[in-house]
Every structure is written in structure tokens, then in C-alpha cells.
Amino acid sequence: MSRFAQPLTELIDELSKLPGIGRKSAQRLAFHILRATEQDAFALADAVRNLKAQLHLCSICHNITDVDPCQFCSNPSRNQTIICVVEEPSNIASIERTKHFNGTYHVLHGTLSPLNGIGPDQLRIDSLLARVQSGPLQEVILATNPTVEGEATAGYLLQLLRGLPVRITRIATGIPAGADIEYADEVTMTRAMEGRREI
Numbered sequence: 001m002s003r004f005a006q007p008l009t010e011l012i013d014e015l016s017k018l019p020g021i022g023r024k025s026a027q028r029l030a031f032h033i034l035r036a037t038e039q040d041a042f043a044l045a046d047a048v049r050n051l052k053a054q055l056h057l058c059s060i061c062h063n064i065t066d067v068d069p070c071q072f073c074s075n076p077s078r079n080q081t082i083i084c085v086v087e088e089p090s091n092i093a094s095i096e097r098t099k100h101f102n103g104t105y106h107v108l109h110g111t112l113s114p115l116n117g118i119g120p121d122q123l124r125i126d127s128l129l130a131r132v133q134s135g136p137l138q139e140v141i142l143a144t145n146p147t148v149e150g151e152a153t154a155g156y157l158l159q160l161l162r163g164l165p166v167r168i169t170r171i172a173t174g175i176p177a178g179a180d181i182e183y184a185d186e187v188t189m190t191r192a193m194e195g196r197r198e199i
Helices: 006-015 023-035 038-054 089-097 125-134 148-161 186-194
Strands: 082-086 104-107 139-142 167-170
Touching: 006 023, 023 038, 082 089, 082 125, 089 104, 104 125, 125 148, 139 148, 148 167
Parallel strands: 082 104, 082 139, 139 167
Antiparallel strands: none
């Protein structure tokens, strides 16, 4: 038997399904919502409802958007001849924060992971190939994470794109700014040495 009233228990159960939220954190959040004003609680509920009702995937790049095509694909001031391929929609925000990229994106919604049953058919690869084959492109940037899965995905995409009339590049990896070389692992140090450039 639950220690709390049924509606509170249900909210705790739902909140605990969120990533990084354990049972105790879910309980704290639920009590916070309970203490909030009715207006604030309903605003939160409406925001969640609107998120599910109004957001969908862009028909071109598969970014999460409330308009189709999304703000990047429909913006005439962005360089439509460059596509940056990312794993998840959240990766776009990191790239946009740099203010150094003015091209478009393509979101795969994951990486190749045979152990987890994720193959090419589960990713948005076919539409990427269609974009490359149909439009005059200058460059495709493979911006997957430097993980085993990210590297495998980048390698797979490179095989598919090789031979098409487009420049294929990979984001640089290595020692992050402000880091100490002493603490770099082998893979990071190897990437840093491979990616060295003339100054």
C-alpha cells in the first residue's frame, strides 16, 4: 500500500520514468508541484501537453520543430549546400552556440548499435542519401560523437557517401580547451595527434 494519496503516487511514478530522476527526486518534484500555485501546476501540464501535440520532425532534416520545414531548412540566409549530420536534435544547440556554423543539419536520431538492435534502417540515413543525391551540395560534415557507436556510424556513412560528388569531412576530436594533457586517455590523445594542423 502506498504511503501517499493515489494522484500523488501516480505523479511520482511518472516523474521517476524521466532520465536521471530517481524515486526520491521524483518525490521531491511531485511535492514541489503540489505546493505550487494552481496556475503554475496547470502551466506545467499545458507545456507538456503542447510539447507532444505541437512538435514533430522536420520533413527535410528530421530536427524537432513546430513548423515544417524547420527554422534551419527554411532560412534563406543559411548555406543550404552544407549539411552537418548529428546524432540527436540536442546536438544542434551545441553547434549553434559556437556561432561559427551557418549550414543546415540532418538528424539521425541515434547511432548504429548492433548490440542494442539499432541498424541502418532505424536511423534517418535514407533521407540523408536522398538529400545528397538530389541537391547541389558542397560538403557533408559528419558530427557524430567520438564514441564507439558514433565512430561506427561515421564510418558507415562515409562508405555510403564516398563516390558521390560532395566533400565529406569529420569533426575534429582531441584535447578539449582548458584540459590537461596529463589526464587525456589514449583514444583522446591519439585523435589529438592525428588531427594536428600546421600553424
